[in-house]
Amino acid sequence: MFELDKITRPNILTLQPYSSARDEFTGSKGIFLDANENPFGELNRYPDPYQRELKKIIGGIKNVNENSTFIGNGSDEIIDLLFRIFCNPGSDKALTFSPTYGMYDVAAGINDTELIKIELNKDFDIDFEVIEPFLSDPSLKLILICSPNNPTGNCLNPEVIKKILEYFNGIVLIDEAYIDFSETASFINKIESYSNLVICQTMSKAYGLAAARVGMAFSNSSIIDLLNRVKPPYNVSELNQKAAIDTLKRSDEFESNKKNILAEKEKLLTELQSLNIIKKIYPSEANFFLVETENANAVYNILAEVKIIVRNRNEVVRNCIRITVGSAPENEALIKVLKTI
Numbered sequence: 001m002f003e004l005d006k007i008t009r010p011n012i013l014t015l016q017p018y019s020s021a022r023d024e025f026t027g028s029k030g031i032f033l034d035a036n037e038n039p040f041g042e043l044n045r046y047p048d049p050y051q052r053e054l055k056k057i058i059g060g061i062k063n064v065n066e067n068s069t070f071i072g073n074g075s076d077e078i079i080d081l082l083f084r085i086f087c088n089p090g091s092d093k094a095l096t097f098s099p100t101y102g103m104y105d106v107a108a109g110i111n112d113t114e115l116i117k118i119e120l121n122k123d124f125d126i127d128f129e130v131i132e133p134f135l136s137d138p139s140l141k142l143i144l145i146c147s148p149n150n151p152t153g154n155c156l157n158p159e160v161i162k163k164i165l166e167y168f169n170g171i172v173l174i175d176e177a178y179i180d181f182s183e184t185a186s187f188i189n190k191i192e193s194y195s196n197l198v199i200c201q202t203m204s205k206a207y208g209l210a211a212a213r214v215g216m217a218f219s220n221s222s223i224i225d226l227l228n229r230v231k232p233p234y235n236v237s238e239l240n241q242k243a244a245i246d247t248l249k250r251s252d253e254f255e256s257n258k259k260n261i262l263a264e265k266e267k268l269l270t271e272l273q274s275l276n277i278i279k280k281i282y283p284s285e286a287n288f289f290l291v292e293t294e295n296a297n298a299v300y301n302i303l304a305e306v307k308i309i310v311r312n313r314n315e316v317v318r319n320c321i322r323i324t325v326g327s328a329p330e331n332e333a334l335i336k337v338l339k340t341i
Ligand SMILES: *Cc1c(COP(=O)(O)O)cnc(C)c1O
Pocket: 073, 074, 075, 076, 077, 101, 146, 150, 175, 177, 201, 202, 203, 204, 205, 210, 213, 214, 215
């Protein structure tokens, strides 16, 4: 059985969180002489530590409660916080599936936690039998699942993910950074069905707000409380909260940009398929393609020379490069160069 208190680090359970001036008095009107702020200027006041206005808008879009929502300084902060809350440095373990997002490795390393990496199968999916033996290890606290997966682009089998959620007594993070581009359903409506489930999404990709660093976590309120206890009090700046709110209010722009990217994705796919140097294009539910070429290093270098930068994933999947879907002129420029190789 999953018991949150049993898998949370003891020092986090007993932690007395920092109580900010804005925790003690939450009204927005008054004479504020409580936080040693400067009375002059435009950005002189500390931001809302719980980003209430932003959460309200997100709640309306995603159909989740404010106390089931956490905002991080990018989803990278959320990933780091999960390690800090659940993995005792030096003794606990986390598990992920390779190839996947490189930050899991970095976050594990920073938190002195061994990261077990299970190879995805030939379809870049999880075989439950392969990970089943790991699930009963009491030192395994956190499983990180990226779906749609970066850099492969596919979604992982939801039935297998559900089995992991059922059989594992630790935390399961599903990183849905690319879910807005995908036809596969998000797990967001399952956060009350599985008490060990955390979803993270981001405004960095489909919302086009990578510079603002706004990541979202969705989970039951007990896990959200833990995230709130451990985060830096003012982890999302006022400027970033405002940028996120403005972007979310302009939903037509979001929809039309997304449509444009998805249409460009289809065009790019057709063009790539016609090129001899491309050996294989992996199916993608994201805004990028993992493609196998004859020689990834050579292709990467030729493109870089004309200032077209793709991601060389040769070290991760042999002879593969990851290509992000750009604007129409950007994709045309890419194809034009690839045709000359
Ligand atoms: C891009 C990406 C993110 C986004 O991270 P932010 O810190 O929110 O910008 C998260 N997870 C994966 C798998 C990604 O590819």
